[in-house]
Amino acid sequence: MWSNLVHETRRRSIPVMIDDIIIGGDAPIVVQAMTNTATADIETTVRQTVELADAGARLVRITVNNELAAAAVGAIRRRLDALRCPVPLVGDFHYNGHHLLTAFPDCAAALAKYRINPGNVGRGRKRDDQFSQMIAVAKKYNKPVRIGVNWGSLDPALLAELMDANGHAEVPLSTRQVQRQALVRSAIDSAQQAEALGLGHDRIIISCKVSDVPELIMVYRELARACDYALHLGLTEAGMGVKGMVSSTAALAILLHEGIGDTIRVSLTPEPEAPRTMEVRVAQEILQSLDMGSFMPQVIACPGCGRTTSTYFQHLASDIQTYLQTNMPLWKRRYPGVETMQVAVMGCVVNGPGESRHANIGISLPGTGEQPVAPVFEDGQKTATLRGDNIAAQFQQLLEAYVERTYGSNATG
Numbered sequence: 045m046w047s048n049l050v051h052e053t054r055r056r057s058i059p060v061m062i063d064d065i066i067i068g069g070d071a072p073i074v075v076q077a078m079t080n081t082a083t084a085d086i087e088t089t090v091r092q093t094v095e096l097a098d099a100g101a102r103l104v105r106i107t108v109n110n111e112l113a114a115a116a117v118g119a120i121r122r123r124l125d126a127l128r129c130p131v132p133l134v135g136d137f138h139y140n141g142h143h144l145l146t147a148f149p150d151c152a153a154a155l156a157k158y159r160i161n162p163g164n165v166g167r168g169r170k171r172d173d174q175f176s177q178m179i180a181v182a183k184k185y186n187k188p189v190r191i192g193v194n195w196g197s198l199d200p201a202l203l204a205e206l207m208d209a210n211g212h213a214e215v216p217l218s219t220r221q222v223q224r225q226a227l228v229r230s231a232i233d234s235a236q237q238a239e240a241l242g243l244g245h246d247r248i249i250i251s252c253k254v255s256d257v258p259e260l261i262m263v264y265r266e267l268a269r270a271c272d273y274a275l276h277l278g279l280t281e282a283g284m285g286v287k288g289m290v291s292s293t294a295a296l297a298i299l300l301h302e303g304i305g306d307t308i309r310v311s312l313t314p315e316p317e318a319p320r321t322m323e324v325r326v327a328q329e330i331l332q333s334l335d336m337g338s339f340m341p342q343v344i345a346c347p348g349c350g351r352t353t354s355t356y357f358q359h360l361a362s363d364i365q366t367y368l369q370t371n372m373p374l375w376k377r378r379y380p381g382v383e384t385m386q387v388a389v390m391g392c393v394v395n396g397p398g399e400s401r402h403a404n405i406g407i408s409l410p411g412t413g414e415q416p417v418a419p420v421f422e423d424g425q426k427t428a429t430l431r432g433d434n435i436a437a438q439f440q441q442l443l444e445a446y447v448e449r450t451y452g453s454n455a456t457g
Contacts, residue, residue, distance in 0.1 A: 068274030132156030352391035379451035
């Protein structure tokens with residue numbers, strides 16, 4: 045099976061514990077997300093964190109960029125706990141993390157992981173001192189660290205050193221090749237420095253993010269060959285809408301299929317007023333399409349053709365998808381296994397009955413010129429034929445009954 049092919053060839057990394065979540069080793073790929081709220085705004089940050097967690101994010105990263113943000117982290121953690129939202133919080137630090145972590149011990153203790161960017165920890169001698177301070181805090185509170193390198197904030201001293209050496213090489217590399225080399229070296233050198241300061245090998249995750257798909261693939265292939273640290277994957281700026289989704293899927297699917305990656309994030313630019321949870325849904329869809337996890341019941345729907353000139357099946361497929369998404373936060377607690385369910389909403393007789401039989405529950409709507417009836421199939425067997433003007437409502441009732449019967453506490457299957 046495809047899933048066996050992926051998992052059998054998966055790169056073995058050292059597992060890292062983040063609260064009760066295992067990243068790396070044989071553990072499932074972990075989806076994480078990041079808030080875009082001002083962290084000092086406690087209620088707004090809590091609300092968005094809960095939304096991301098309810099959508100399925102196993103880790104949520106928050107910006108800790110100033111003293112107001114650092115002072116709010118402890119209160120955010122306590123508010124989440126009161127709401128019974130145990131999702132671990134990751135602190136995203138740039139430039140001043142050494143100060144914030146030492147000056148705000150409540151923040152340091154409340155966070156489950158620290159993200160450090162070696163490109164902006166400091167310059168010259170300050171870089172080593174400030175990096176050491178952050179690692180010392182991580183050791184004190186037994187927190188794992190992600191060494192997160194970005195090509196937009198790559199250590200200029202390291203890049204200059206490698207560019208100079210490349211200029212004297214007998215066969216110089218291209219600028220892109222040197223940049224790729226610098227990304228990998230920055231991550232691994234920083235991780236080894238953290239270990240030299242006493243942080244455990246199993247407390248380190250690394251990432252090397254770029255915004256170009258082919259570059260990301262090449263960087264992570266090099267990274268996977270060079271180390272056994274757990275790896276976090278993602279384009280650093282995937283973009284907006286279809287572009288961002290397609291770019292992220294193209295990059296992550298290739299690497300995950302090759303067995304590379306332990307956590308993922310899809311860094312979408314949200315559409316105006318769109319929910320932040322879209323990045324979680326896209327990440328889950330990538331994993332689910334690779335048979336590397338089940339997160340949401342899948343709606344199988346045909347694209348439509350001249351046989352399906354009515355838009356009825358399109359509206360029904362959309363309504364069912366929305367219904368499933370709306371109910372999943374409750375269902376995943378009440379109906380274990382419901383995330384593996386497949387629902388077919390088909391538009392004509394050509395593939396409709398066949399696809400409906402393959403799904404857990406499916407409906408084949410009448411196409412142009414076909415009899416105005418809609419057979420329903422459950423687990424391969426025809427169980428009903430719907431007629432009339434309220435087929436959508438009838439099918440939703442059958443779907444609700446199927447979920448209760450199949451995945452409820454009294455289910456025996």
